[in-house]
Amino acid sequence: MSISIEGITKNFGSFQALKDISLEIPDGQLVGLLGPSGSGKTTLLRIIAGLETADEGRILFHGEDVTRLHVRERRVGFVFQHYALFRHMTVAQNVAFGLDVLPSRERPSAAEIRKRVGTLLEMVQLGHLAQRYPAQLSGGQKQRIALARALSMKPQILLLDEPFGALDARVRKDLRRWLRALHEEFHFTSVFVTHDQEEALELSDQVAVMSAGSIEQVDSPQRLYARPASRFVFDFLGQVNVFKGQLEGRELRQENAWVHLPEGFSSNSLQLYMRSHELRLQSAPSAYAHLPFRIDSISLVGAEVRLELSPVGWSTEEPWGVGITHEHFNSWQPSRGDQCYAVPQVAHVIEEGAAAPHTLRWEQGEMDDPAAMI
Numbered sequence: 001m002s003i004s005i006e007g008i009t010k011n012f013g014s015f016q017a018l019k020d021i022s023l024e025i026p027d028g029q030l031v032g033l034l035g036p037s038g039s040g041k042t043t044l045l046r047i048i049a050g051l052e053t054a055d056e057g058r059i060l061f062h063g064e065d066v067t068r069l070h071v072r073e074r075r076v077g078f079v080f081q082h083y084a085l086f087r088h089m090t091v092a093q094n095v096a097f098g099l100d101v102l103p104s105r106e107r108p109s110a111a112e113i114r115k116r117v118g119t120l121l122e123m124v125q126l127g128h129l130a131q132r133y134p135a136q137l138s139g140g141q142k143q144r145i146a147l148a149r150a151l152s153m154k155p156q157i158l159l160l161d162e163p164f165g166a167l168d169a170r171v172r173k174d175l176r177r178w179l180r181a182l183h184e185e186f187h188f189t190s191v192f193v194t195h196d197q198e199e200a201l202e203l204s205d206q207v208a209v210m211s212a213g214s215i216e217q218v219d220s221p222q223r224l225y226a227r228p229a230s231r232f233v234f235d236f237l238g239q240v241n242v243f244k245g246q247l248e249g250r251e252l253r254q255e256n257a258w259v260h261l262p263e264g265f266s267s268n269s270l271q272l273y274m275r276s277h278e279l280r281l282q283s284a285p286s287a288y289a290h291l292p293f294r295i296d297s298i299s300l301v302g303a304e305v306r307l308e309l310s311p312v313g314w315s316t317e318e319p320w321g322v323g324i325t326h327e328h329f330n331s332w333q334p335s336r337g338d339q340c341y342a343v344p345q346v347a348h349v350i351e352e353g354a355a356a357p358h359t360l361r362w363e364q365g366e367m368d369d370p371a372a373m374i
Contacts, residue, residue: 001062001156001189002027003048008057010043017043019213021057025206028187030180032200035210036236041193042161044210048191049076049159061156074157077150081162083142085134085149092117092130095148120148123182140171147179160192164199176203197237201225209233228357231350234273241279241320241342243272243291257314259344260288262360271350273357276323278346281307288362291342293320295334305329312339 003025010018018040025031033041046052048059050071058067066074085094093100095117099108108116121127124144134142143163150158163179164172180203183190194200200207201221209216209224209232217229228234245254247268252259259272285292293309296319304323311320322342324332334340348357 003157003189003191004058004060004063005044005048006058006060008044008047008054008059010040010047010052010054017213018047018054021213021215023208023215023218025189025191027062028189029205030183030190030192030203032204032207033191033193033210034195034197034200034207034236036195038212039210040213041195041210045159045161045191045193048157049078050074051078075153075155077153077155077158079143079146079150079158079160079163081165083134083146085142085145087134090131090133091126091137091145092121094134094145095120095152098149098153116152117148120152123151124148138171139168140175143175144178155188158188158190160190162193162195165194165196172199179203201237209236211236227359228348231357234348234350234357239276239321241274241276241322242316242318243274243347244316245270255314256290257292257311258290259347261349265349265351267351272344273348273350274344274346276306276321279320279322279342279344281322281324281340282343283340285341286343289341289343291344293340293342295336295338295340297336298329298334300326300329307334309340309342 003023005021005023005025008018008021009016021040021044033044035041043052047054050066050069050073054067058065060066061074086097089097096113099113099116118127118130121130124147126141126144126148129137129141134145137145147163164175176199192203201224204221206218207221207224208218211232217224217233219227219229224233225237228237234240243252243254243257243259245252245258247253247261247265247270250261250263252261252270252272261270292312292314294312295307296310297308299306299308305326305328307322307324309320309322310316320342344360345362347360349360350357
């Protein structure tokens with residue numbers, strides 16, 4: 001079931017929550033709405049569901065205009081962040097609730113309801129907990145029950161509002177993997193809201209990045225990360241290291257730090273954005289970059305070693321972060337207070353007035369003086 005969102009605008013009093021939003025969601029895709037608090041993600045989700053009414057624009061399901069249809073007529077499943085389970089009902093009764101309250105002419109038989117509930121509980125791997133109450137479940141189990149309840153109505157579309165936000169990191173990761181597998185098996189169209197970049201990039205077929213009631217970019221996770229279309233998208237998708245300076249000839253310079261750029265940049269004031277894996281560290285500067293740092297902290301947690309760096313002889317708004325392999329760390333053995341130089345391998349140039357960042361790449365052969373590498 002495809003979803004077409006056409007020119008949706010929503011105001012709450014003098015506050016404009018959504019500004020002329022248009023978005024195409026193909027049939028069977030899992031689409032993430034990603035953005036900070038207040039960007040309009042949940043408002044848009046509720047308008048798709050029919051829980052809110054847009055001031056302007058249309059919502060179409062598979063070409064049919066559902067803008068004026070009541071939420072009950074849209075056949076949409078909705079999963080809330082805080083489960084919204086009935087505490088006085090068993091797990092099985094919670095899953096069956098939507099079916100039990102249907103008008104008699106639409107309600108399946110009691111035997112059919114029991115069969116459907118049993119099938120759904122097995123699908124979410126909680127059939128053995130059918131007679132327990134919500135208070136006896138973990139957070140992850142509650143969210144699976146909420147999902148089973150949403151699926152009990154055989155929705156055409158599944159909408160999820162921060163579905164894993166109240167869970168700890170390990171449970172979130174497990175449920176994300178499980179939801180993706182469920183989606184691959186049943187091919188329903190899903191839209192979920194999140195402010196977690198990792199969650200959006202891991203789960204989604206397409207991600208719509210939202211800011212202040214507008215959509216900044218819609219793209220696949222791979223293209224979104226590799227080709228952010230605006231400064232906001234770049235800033236929002238994980239930690240980036242920013243070098244600001246003035247263009248002097250072909251050098252972007254700030255005090256004693258500089259990076260040599262190719263021809264073609266006209267703006268005097270530029271910014272270079274570099275992710276942690278797009279930098280390497282050396283004991284001496286490169287021929288095309290002079291970015292001196294002091295090592296402030298070293299973290300050996302996870303698959304890489306994270307170094308936090310502060311500039312020497314120039315300034316940044318935030319410390320830089322660089323990730324190196326454990327093999328590199330063991331051969332180098334850096335300590336807090338050591339000095340090193342950052343050498344960009346890839347940099348994204350933010351130029352005033354440019355439609356999108358320009359990506360620069362340096363070949364390995366350009367990193368002269370192999371003896372400087374650490």
